Amino acid sequence: MEANMSKRKEPGRSLRIKVISMGNAEVGKSCIIKRYCEKRFVSKYLATIGIDYGVTKVHVRDREIKVNIFDMAGHPFFYEVRNEFYKDTQGVILVYDVGQKDSFDALDAWLAEMKQELGPHGNMENIIFVVCANKIDCTKHRCVDESEGRLWAESKGFLYFETSAQTGEGINEMFQTFYVSIVDLCENGGKRPTTNSSASFTKEQADAIRRIRNSKDSWDMLGVKPGASRDEVNKAYRKLAVLLHPDKCVAPGSEDAFKAVVNARTALLKNIK
Numbered sequence: 122m123e124a125n126m127s128k129r130k131e132p133g134r135s136l137r138i139k140v141i142s143m144g145n146a147e148v149g150k151s152c153i154i155k156r157y158c159e160k161r162f163v164s165k166y167l168a169t170i171g172i173d174y175g176v177t178k179v180h181v182r183d184r185e186i187k188v189n190i191f192d193m194a195g196h197p198f199f200y201e202v203r204n205e206f207y208k209d210t211q212g213v214i215l216v217y218d219v220g221q222k223d224s225f226d227a228l229d230a231w232l233a234e235m236k237q238e239l240g241p242h243g244n245m246e247n248i249i250f251v252v253c254a255n256k257i258d259c260t261k262h263r264c265v266d267e268s269e270g271r272l273w274a275e276s277k278g279f280l281y282f283e284t285s286a287q288t289g290e291g292i293n294e295m296f297q298t299f300y301v302s303i304v305d306l307c308e309n310g311g312k313r314p315t316t317n318s319s320a321s322f323t324k325e326q327a328d329a330i331r332r333i334r335n336s337k338d339s340w341d342m343l344g345v346k347p348g349a350s351r352d353e354v355n356k357a358y359r360k361l362a363v364l365l366h367p368d369k370c371v372a373p374g375s376e377d378a379f380k381a382v383v384n385a386r387t388a389l390l391k392n393i394k
């Protein structure tokens with residue numbers, strides 16, 4: 122009895138946390154969790170009905186962590202079931218399918234649903250979010266590229282991982298980093314350590330990259346009216362070049378955006394007298 126007692130972990134060192142999964146139906150939330158906990162992949166789609174609950178133990182540094190995982194159903198039909206599970210959460214696994222643009226676009230709506238359910242006193246600042254760009258094994262159907270996903274995640278201060286529940290790529294790394302971040306948060310009195318709380322690029326840079334990516338032509342890309350003068354084009358170009366120059370900007374996708382702006386200016390100036 123005595124011997125067993127001494128082998129036990131110090132009770133003060135163990136920690137209990139709550140983690141939830143969020144994201145549209147069929148993006149792979151349950152498979153990601155299954156891949157990590159059971160080391161297997163199920164190719165047949167078995168929709169989660171309401172909520173699946175599981176407990177797992179992990180070790181971070183010298184601490185034993187009991188993780189309560191609430192795997193949510195993504196289908197809108199289950200809103201009433203899942204809405205009460207948002208509270209008292211330390212970590213969120215936010216998943217989209219890289220081959221389904223809708224599931225990426227829906228991430229904001231998922232955050233909005235959580236915010237609404239937490240109510241006016243709920244604080245999303247002190248929750249660790251990890252974004253999983255899932256099904257990266259389906260390369261043929263991919264329509265949301267890494268820089269677009271990473272930009273969205275990092276501009277919100279979220280972790281970002283490319284994953285495949287099918288091959289297992291990225292899954293262990295994702296969970297490890299996720300749990301370490303949650304333990305860091307708990308050891309910091311439940312507040313996000315300041316080093317993780319802000320992105321290393323500005324909102325203006327992130328917005329410019331998104332606008333450039335979605336622009337319909339070269340005028341639109343530079344943010345000038347069709348038929349603008351050489352001066353106007355050059356002025357708009359200089360502003361964007363300073364904002365997005367690879368030496369100055371580390372936001373995901375900035376290099377491509379910068380090149381696109383250079384090309385847009387060249388194309389426009391060719392046709393302006």
Ligand code: GTP
Nearest residue numbers: 147148149150151152164166169195256285286287
């Ligand atoms: P709901 O429970 O309805 O919200 O869905 P979910 O997000 O939990 O999706 P689930 O994990 O059940 O996976 C949906 C389908 O996608 C299943 O057929 C899985 O086999 C498949 N799937 C999940 N992850 C991957 C992946 O990384 N690659 C591929 N190719 N298929 C995957």
Ligand code: MG
Nearest residue numbers: 150151168169
């Ligand atoms: Mg599921």
